[in-house]
Amino acid sequence: MPPPDGRRARGDRRRREILAATLxxxxxxGVAGVGHRSVAREAGVPTTSTTYYYxxxxxxxxxxxxxxxxxxxxxxxxxxxxPAAVARFIADAAGPHRGRxxxxxxxxxxxxxxxxxxxxxxxxxxxxxxxxxxxxxVALRAVLAGLDGLLIQALIADFPPMAxxxxxxxxxxxxxx
Amino acid sequence: MPPPDGRRARGDRRRREILAATLxxxxxxGVAGVGHRSVAREAGVPTTSTTYYYxxxxxxxxxxxxxxxxxxxxxxxxxxxxPAAVARFIADAAGPHRGRxxxxxxxxxxxxxxxxxxxxxxxxxxxxxxxxxxxxxVALRAVLAGLDGLLIQALIADFPPMAxxxxxxxxxxxxxx
DNA sequence: AGACTAGTGGAACAGGTGTTCAACTTGTTG
DNA sequence: CAACAAGTTGAACACCTGTTCCACTAGTCT
Numbered sequence: 001m002p003p004p005d006g007r008r009a010r011g012d013r014r015r016r017e018i019l020a021a022t023l024x025x026x027x028x029x030g031v032a033g034v035g036h037r038s039v040a041r042e043a044g045v046p047t048t049s050t051t052y053y054y055x056x057x058x059x060x061x062x063x064x065x066x067x068x069x070x071x072x073x074x075x076x077x078x079x080x081x082x083p084a085a086v087a088r089f090i091a092d093a094a095g096p097h098r099g100r101x102x103x104x105x106x107x108x109x110x111x112x113x114x115x116x117x118x119x120x121x122x123x124x125x126x127x128x129x130x131x132x133x134x135x136x137x138v139a140l141r142a143v144l145a146g147l148d149g150l151l152i153q154a155l156i157a158d159f160p161p162m163a164x165x166x167x168x169x170x171x172x173x174x175x176x177x
Numbered sequence: 178m179p180p181p182d183g184r185r186a187r188g189d190r191r192r193r194e195i196l197a198a199t200l201x202x203x204x205x206x207g208v209a210g211v212g213h214r215s216v217a218r219e220a221g222v223p224t225t226s227t228t229y230y231y232x233x234x235x236x237x238x239x240x241x242x243x244x245x246x247x248x249x250x251x252x253x254x255x256x257x258x259x260p261a262a263v264a265r266f267i268a269d270a271a272g273p274h275r276g277r278x279x280x281x282x283x284x285x286x287x288x289x290x291x292x293x294x295x296x297x298x299x300x301x302x303x304x305x306x307x308x309x310x311x312x313x314x315v316a317l318r319a320v321l322a323g324l325d326g327l328l329i330q331a332l333i334a335d336f337p338p339m340a341x342x343x344x345x346x347x348x349x350x351x352x353x354x
Numbered sequence: 355a356g357a358c359t360a361g362t363g364g365a366a367c368a369g370g371t372g373t374t375c376a377a378c379t380t381g382t383t384g
Numbered sequence: 385c386a387a388c389a390a391g392t393t394g395a396a397c398a399c400c401t402g403t404t405c406c407a408c409t410a411g412t413c414t
Contacts, residue, residue, distance in 0.1 A: 005381080007389080008390070010381095014391085032208070036372065045392090051372080052391070055373095057371095108333055112332040121333045122330075138345045142346050146319055146322045148322075148326035148330060150318075152325060155289040156295050158292070172353055173319050184411050212402080213401080213403080214400085214401080214402090222363090225362075225363055228403065229361070229362080
């Protein structure tokens with residue numbers, strides 16, 4: 001294997017820091033708040049380094065949102081497929097991880113206008129489909145749609161819903177299959 | 178009744194034209210594309226008239242999105258509560274009325290960050306709840322979430338789904354109640 | 355008639371934007 | 385060592401932004 005290049009190692013670290021800073025900005029101010037300067041300020045680096053690692057703002061945004069979607073999908077993979085556990089996941093997504101969930105739906109909206117982002121946006125639903133195995137596809141679509149709807153509606157509720165309140169709804173949706 | 182003031186009549190007309198133009202811009206380019214100049218160009222009016230009728234860009238955006246949400250809710254009111262009709266509604270929303278539906282979800286996202294927009298964003302779900310009457314609230318929430326999810330997933334599909342494909346899923350969701 | 359009001363629209367201001375450039379440091383390789 | 389590559393960064397460019405100002409027209413009212 002090739003000897004590690006110290007420069008590239010530091011570069012990769014900085015690239016990841018910029019990505020993480022961008023995600024924080026999206027969580028706080030939405031996609032609209034992302035700019036070379038705002039991200040650079042958040043990451044504590046000069047303005048030019050964001051353009052060094054991501055030629056255009058679009059590249060930066062796309063890289064950030066797909067990365068975030070991957071992380072969210074991965075975290076969902078660790079959820080047991082019981083109504084209680086899924087209800088807890090939704091409650092957490094709308095509460096403690098609200099910013100991350102918002103970022104996910106910003107990606108949805110961007111994907112609606114840009115085909116190249118769609119695969120990333122569908123990541124967690126297609127992962128779910130894979131995990132669920134070869135069940136009734138109609139029931140599966142119903143569950144996935146229901147969970148997506150519960151999530152987005154939780155985001156525009158005045159107070160984030162509690163897992164106990166979500167559980168019967170989730171249960172009903174999952175029983176459909 | 179007071180005699181009509183020609184100036185105010187024209188003014189109101191222009192105000193509505195600006196609103197409609199803003200909605201067209203949102204449909205085409207998203208909330209990000211809304212600016213005094215882009216809207217004015219779309220409406221065929223000088224840049225200053227948008228600020229004359231809506232003091233700030235925010236006012237304009239909020240007025241546009243809540244108006245659009247009201248219209249969408251009203252159009253849903255005319256839908257028969259059968260799986261076939263609802264499936265048709267979703268297919269239309271993701272196909273011919275795609276732009277309008279996208280605008281609706283831009284409002285969702287904005288509402289997630291701004292409490293004052295939430296009532297408007299929840300308009301169509303609360304209207305549905307009212308129409309459905311005093312049914313099982315758990316089943317109702319499941320249906321509403323399912324429809325919302327079907328809509329948003331239809332927006333990030335590679336091809337807008339057809340009503341016939343949606344119908345069994347809608348049917349399953351509605352049978353839950 | 356004159357006074358008042360609603361609406362119009364061109365010009366401009368101050369500030370922010372994405373991106374480019376070129377000089378620079380630091381690390382790696384022959 | 386010299387030659388090259390990777391990364392760093394302040395300054396600057398051209399452009400676009402929201403908003404304000406003000407002179408102006410045209411309806412309405414007494």
